Amino acid sequence: MALRPLFITQVYEASLAGDRDFAALNADLADACRMLAAEDAAGRAWCREHGYGGYTSYASLDDLPRRATAFATLKTRLDRHAAAFARDLAFDLGGGRLRLDSLWVNVLKPGAAHSGHIHPHSVISGTVYVATPKGASALKLEDPRLPLMMAAPLRLPDAPEAARPFVYLTPEPGTVLMWESWLRHEVPVNRARSERISISFNYGWR
Numbered sequence: 001m002a003l004r005p006l007f008i009t010q011v012y013e014a015s016l017a018g019d020r021d022f023a024a025l026n027a028d029l030a031d032a033c034r035m036l037a038a039e040d041a042a043g044r045a046w047c048r049e050h051g052y053g054g055y056t057s058y059a060s061l062d063d064l065p066r067r068a069t070a071f072a073t074l075k076t077r078l079d080r081h082a083a084a085f086a087r088d089l090a091f092d093l094g095g096g097r098l099r100l101d102s103l104w105v106n107v108l109k110p111g112a113a114h115s116g117h118i119h120p121h122s123v124i125s126g127t128v129y130v131a132t133p134k135g136a137s138a139l140k141l142e143d144p145r146l147p148l149m150m151a152a153p154l155r156l157p158d159a160p161e162a163a164r165p166f167v168y169l170t171p172e173p174g175t176v177l178m179w180e181s182w183l184r185h186e187v188p189v190n191r192a193r194s195e196r197i198s199i200s201f202n203y204g205w206r
Contacts, residue, residue, distance in 0.1 A: 005162075009144060009183060012085040016077060016128065017174030026173055028070035029130050033105045033197050036061065053112020054195065058104040065103065074128065074199065075100055078176070082124055082203050085178050091123075093205060098123060101204040108137065108196040114187035116142065122202035126178035129171040131197035135190075138168040139177060142184040171198075 016022055036043070036057055043060035046052070050059075057064070064071040082098050091098075101122060108114065119125040127139065143165045155163055168188075169177060179185070181202065190196045 116186040122181035135192035
């Protein structure tokens with residue numbers, strides 16, 4: 001008897017923390033994120049209107065790599081990781097390639113969360129983590145087959161990770177996580193005493 005794992009959901013995990021200049025780059029990213037949170041009035045207004053507990057530049061700024069050198073440096077490194085992930089996924093990109101479509105800042109206050117969602121019109125999405133204080137939210141990933149399981153029983157508490165309906169990944173500063181954009185995910189309540197800072201992104205195929 002044998003089991004054949006089919007239609008696997010891959011999540012790419014890497015880290016920038018081993019880069020020689022990581023400490024300086026991460027500090028520059030943290031400063032840039034906090035600067036945007038203080039100066040982006042349109043972004044703060046969007047957050048108030050949509051009940052986002054903290055700050056995100058998602059709906060207000062679309063040119064971060066041109067605004068700060070740290071974001072431009074980050075883009076270059078993410079491009080390499082996205083290309084590696086695309087190879088691992090056996091994507092046939094034809095004459096095109098994956099291009100960074102959007103890059104945005106998330107500063108999540110203590111007690112705030114970000115409900116479950118997907119990223120339509122993108123191929124690969126992900127997040128790089130800048131500040132993850134003790135108690136900061138994990139990333140919660142949902143089995144994409146969950147709505148189709150109908151009368152399926154619950155899984156055992158000690159089920160292997162690949163068999164669980166939800167998986168929680170706990171990042172550290174420098175962690176890069178990528179997944180295909182159809183994968184539903186959320187950020188549970190931030191139970192840290194300080195802000196959780198991350199930078200999210202989407203890649204499209206052109």
